């Protein structure tokens with residue numbers, strides 16, 4: 001049985017309204033185990049389950065005559081999606097109270113910013129009320145045009161945290177894993193704690209953030225010597241930053257170096273065997289950070305390239321975030 005709240009009645013209404021009989025189910029890896037359960041719920045339609053990876057609502061799979069239903073991600077408001085896709089968020093039913101209680105025992109910060117992954121945005125208000133009932137002040141940012149829910153952060157967008165950064169002493173991230181929280185920590189410079197409702201653990205990510213920054217600086221130093229760059233551009237609707245890639249090409253060429261545009265749908269380290277000394281990644285920012293050991297050459301973010309080429313100072317280092325994509 002799925003540990004998520006999905007309103008199938010509402011989903012049926014949405015399907016009926018659009019009038020499709022063929023449905024393609026797109027699910028993130030962690031939800032694929034529930035694909036057949038969802039297909040059973042929708043068995044009066046012709047249901048196809050996509051076996052392709054699905055990394056986020058930046059990454060859609062659409063075909064003529066099919067209605068794609070992407071589960072587990074929230075629509076990114078500033079992307080111009082085609083008409084034959086709908087998004088169904090899958091909110092976790094997990095209770096955050098035990099881990100929130102634990103956090104208050106460990107941390108005496110007065111002013112707390114709350115952020116969450118989309119699976120847990122429904123817990124943001126509950127945790128906020130709980131903190132307030134214990135005398136703490138709470139701040140929740142709305143985020144920019146790439147963000148659908150207050151307090152929501154993506155692996156490529158921490159605007160909801162940056163927006164309230166000047167008001168808070170620390171942030172809590174409601175969710176699992178380190179990536180989002182490390183991004184918040186680097187984007188804000190504030191202590192950031194992961195409140196994981198499954199393990200009921202509270203984790204300060206400062207050391208992990210420091211280690212990542214040191215690794216990134218090592219890559220920047222290596223790339224300073226590079227003469228030939230490959231600029232990775234994604235063809236995915238929500239990762240496509242062609243204008244940025246062209247601006248980076250111009251910047252590289254202005255320093256008498258060579259730059260080549262490499263366009264792909266899925267960036268796979270094993271496909272990156274080009275005759276270049278380093279890459280710059282304009283696709284999902286997580287690639288360069290998460291898959292660093294799988295690439296044979298340094299893979300920089302756009303900001304890191306600017307630092308390597310001396311267009312920016314080391315002190316201006318920031319996590320790569322996607323604010324808008326090409327239309």
Ligand code: SF4
Pocket residue numbers: 055056057058059154155156157238239283284285286322
């Ligand atoms: S670009 Fe990457 S981090 Fe951003 S929504 Fe897509 S998969 Fe997530």
